[in-house]
Each structure stands twice: as structure tokens, then as C-alpha cells.
Amino acid sequence: MPAKKVIGILTWREGMRFAEPGYLRRLVAAGRKLGADVFLFSHQDVFARGRKIRGFVPKANGGWESGWHPWPQIVIDRYRRRVPAYMKLRHSGLFDFANSPFSKKWRVTQLLASDERVQQWIPATSVYSPERFKAMLKRYPILYVKPGNGTGGRGIAKVVARANGYEISGRDKRYGQRTASLRTAEQAGSWVKRWVRDESIQGGNFLVQQGLDLGLVPRRVTDVRLLIQKDGKGEWRVTGCGARVGKSGSATSNLHGGGKAVPFHVLVAKRFGEEQAGTILRECHQMAHQVARVLEERFGRMMEFGLDIGVDVDGKVWLIEVNPKPGREVFRQMGELALYEEAIRRPVQFALHLIEEKAKQNPSKDLSGERSVI
Structure with a gap:
């Protein structure tokens, strides 16, 4: 077994260009602080017959350094493009993944709308x-x-x-x-x-x-981004949530489109008062845990979800969308840097937990991700 626990991060790569490079740099750094060997790779970096894998790690002065890495014991999937080569690798059986493949938005919506545990929140x-x-x-x-x-x-x-x-x-x-x-x-x-x-x-x-009347701020769409993640014990925990206020006249609150992140409490308590804001927050947490449970039952092991939640002008809570490979920029934009760092750390902590669980189940086996080779 390798001296260090080895975690691979599957992502899109073209040359030395990576998807979401800033986040992935921080993810690798978080893994190193926790004592793991963490590296990025894409579908073209896997040489199954020779059991070799090319990995990439950040250079101190920017850019990326490539080299051969040990076969990962666990892989975190951050690949967001359903291209055929990625899909083939995802279903090859070569790796043990921390998170299962997900489905299209419509199928997920159908599933949630038909489940009595969560259907009350689905538009x-x-x-x-x-x-x-x-x-x-x-x-x-x-x-x-x-x-x-x-x-x-x-x-x-x-x-x-x-x-x-x-x-x-x-x-x-x-x-x-x-x-x-x-x-x-x-x-x-x-x-x-x-x-x-x-x-x-x-x-x-x-x-x-x-559509929902989410105009808690006049002429601006507002919603809540909640992040629920598995922790280092494999338990679902709400890491945090923040409100997003869209640009004036915009159809969405999205931060890419000029939206602004503000603390949940600032937005909701100002509109509904302290007591009702607390009730709304508890309902958001309850919904997140139920949604995570339902989706994990259907798709298999998952590690995190970003929930876009609408709080309408009457204080009713709605689930707008679920993302299995969420961002966490809302925390950084709110200035909640400790929460932002925790949101980055948790996927690595969960991956390490999975490696430890495998070691307990197979104490005499080399757990370096040994699988059948295609």
C-alpha cells in the first residue's frame, strides 16, 4: 500500500487548461495539508493496460506540473461534460469513485416530485x-x-x-x-x-x-445556495448557506451574471423577522437532508450537493435545482473564508474516510484501487 493515501480528481483537461482551475488548486492543497497525495487527471491520462496514470499538480509559481502517480485509491469526479470518452471511463470499473454518476435535470425533478418525502418543495x-x-x-x-x-x-x-x-x-x-x-x-x-x-x-x-415570486428585494431575483456535504465520518452535514441577490431586471440571481452574495440571515431576517427566519432556515436544512437521502438511494453513493432554494415573498421554501458538483463561491463572496475553506476540505476528508473504511474491510489487501483492467 502506498505510504500516503492517494486521491485522484477526475476533471476536464485540454493541454494544460483545466476546468475550474482555482478551485482544483485549493482542493489539491487541502489534500496535502491532510497528508494525502492528491492530483488531477482526465480521461486521456489513464493507461489501463500498464496500470499507469499521468497526474497534474499545481506549481508554486502558477501553471501545472505533470508526472506519473500511484493508482488512486479513491477518485473524486469533478468532470462536468458528458463526452463519450469520459462516460466510458466512468463506467469502466477501473476506479472506486467517491460520488456516483448523476442524471439530467428533468429526470431528477421527476424523481423528487414523485417522492412524498420531498414533493412538497418541488415547483x-x-x-x-x-x-x-x-x-x-x-x-x-x-x-x-x-x-x-x-x-x-x-x-x-x-x-x-x-x-x-x-x-x-x-x-x-x-x-x-x-x-x-x-x-x-x-x-x-x-x-x-x-x-x-x-x-x-x-x-x-x-x-x-x-415561477416563484422571489422578489424579497424589489426588482431583484433572490435565492439561497445551500451546500450539504459528507464529512470525515461519512455523515451528511450542512456546511452552510448564503443568499444571492441578482442584478436589477435579471432573470436569475446567478453570481456569474452579476449577482451578489449576502449572508442568509441578513436577507431573510430583514424581510420576515428573526423568529420566522430561524424557522425558514431549519426547513432549508431539513429539505437538504431529505433530498440528499432520496437522491443517494436512487443514484448510489454521493458526496455533496448544492441546492438552489427559493424563499418566496410569503416565506414558503421551494427547491429550484440540485447540483451534484457544486461551486462554493457564495461563501467566499460573502467574506466567510473559514466556511469556504471547510467547504473545500470536506470532499478530501470524505475521500480519506472511504479509504480508511476500505482498509478496515480488507486489512491484508493492497487498496490502491485494484480493479479489472479493460
Whole structure:
């Protein structure tokens, strides 16, 4: 068995360019502080027949250094692009992963909406079609139209019914702001149909979702980003949460689109008072634990989820979206640097816990990730 516990981080790489390099640098550094050998690799870095793996670690002065590394005992999957080579590796049986493959947004929404433990928090959602959009527009004063495989707030359009027509606002694939004021439902339907055609990401479908009045701050969309993670004992723990306040007139609160992070308490207590804010926070925690339990039952072992939670103007809590490979920038932008560091440390702590559990179950076996080789 290697002298150090060995953790690989599977991610997208092209040359020396990596996805989310800042976060991954911090993840490697957190692993080193905890005494582990942590490195990045991508699907093209695995040489199964020779049982060799090329890994990458940060250089002190910037950039990345590559070299051969021991076969990882556990792999954390941070790959966010469902390309065929990645999918083949993910299902090859070569590695023991800390987190299982996830599904598309629509399937996850269907699962949660049909489970009595969590369905109370799920807004009405359907796969987009012109007919379905028209039917939901009659029923709900606010609708969101969003890609089923999108991320970062791109491709989301918000449709609001007004006394004299419909107001539409959206952020396109390049984060450009788009707005329209239309008189009739037919015009709104035509606009959205063009939007779906133009903003499709890798041929994925679009969803239509019941809109919520999240205007706790006038003319600004607000929501809550909650991070729930496994800790060093393998238990689900809410690491923290923060509120996000969108730019004026924006369809989303997303930080990529100019949103601002503020402490949960500052936003919610100001609107509802201390006592109700505490009740809302407890409900958010309860929902996070239930959602994590339901999804882990369905998909297998998971290690963290980012939940986008809506608190509407009446104080009702809604689940907007679940991300199995979440960011944690909301804590840094709030100035909660200790919480930010803990959010980075926990995936490594959980990975180390898994390695220790494997050692207990197989005390005489070399646990360097030995699997059948394809």
C-alpha cells in the first residue's frame, strides 16, 4: 500500500487548461495539508493496460506540473461534460469513485416530485413544448424556461404575466441580457420558441417551470445556495448557506451574471423577522437532508450537493435545482473564508474516510484501487 493515501480528481483537461482551475488548486492543497497525495487527471491520462496514470499538480509559481502517480485509491469526479470518452471511463470499473454518476435535470425533478418525502418543495415542472408552455402560462403568473442540461444561469428565460401583456427577461449562452415586452400569449409563445431553438446546449431539451415570486428585494431575483456535504465520518452535514441577490431586471440571481452574495440571515431576517427566519432556515436544512437521502438511494453513493432554494415573498421554501458538483463561491463572496475553506476540505476528508473504511474491510489487501483492467 502506498505510504500516503492517494486521491485522484477526475476533471476536464485540454493541454494544460483545466476546468475550474482555482478551485482544483485549493482542493489539491487541502489534500496535502491532510497528508494525502492528491492530483488531477482526465480521461486521456489513464493507461489501463500498464496500470499507469499521468497526474497534474499545481506549481508554486502558477501553471501545472505533470508526472506519473500511484493508482488512486479513491477518485473524486469533478468532470462536468458528458463526452463519450469520459462516460466510458466512468463506467469502466477501473476506479472506486467517491460520488456516483448523476442524471439530467428533468429526470431528477421527476424523481423528487414523485417522492412524498420531498414533493412538497418541488415547483411544477414539465419538458418544454409550445403546447405545454401555453398551458402553464394560463396557470402560473411566472414561468421559467431553462435548459435541462445547463449550468451557470445561461439559457434561462423568465416570463411574467402583467395586466397589459408579458415581460420576458433572459440570459443567453454568452451571458448577454435579453428582454422583451409582448402584448399577447401567442407572441410570448413565439418568442420562447425562438429562444429554445437558439439557446439549446448540446442538443438538450428545455424545461418549463412554475415561477416563484422571489422578489424579497424589489426588482431583484433572490435565492439561497445551500451546500450539504459528507464529512470525515461519512455523515451528511450542512456546511452552510448564503443568499444571492441578482442584478436589477435579471432573470436569475446567478453570481456569474452579476449577482451578489449576502449572508442568509441578513436577507431573510430583514424581510420576515428573526423568529420566522430561524424557522425558514431549519426547513432549508431539513429539505437538504431529505433530498440528499432520496437522491443517494436512487443514484448510489454521493458526496455533496448544492441546492438552489427559493424563499418566496410569503416565506414558503421551494427547491429550484440540485447540483451534484457544486461551486462554493457564495461563501467566499460573502467574506466567510473559514466556511469556504471547510467547504473545500470536506470532499478530501470524505475521500480519506472511504479509504480508511476500505482498509478496515480488507486489512491484508493492497487498496490502491485494484480493479479489472479493460
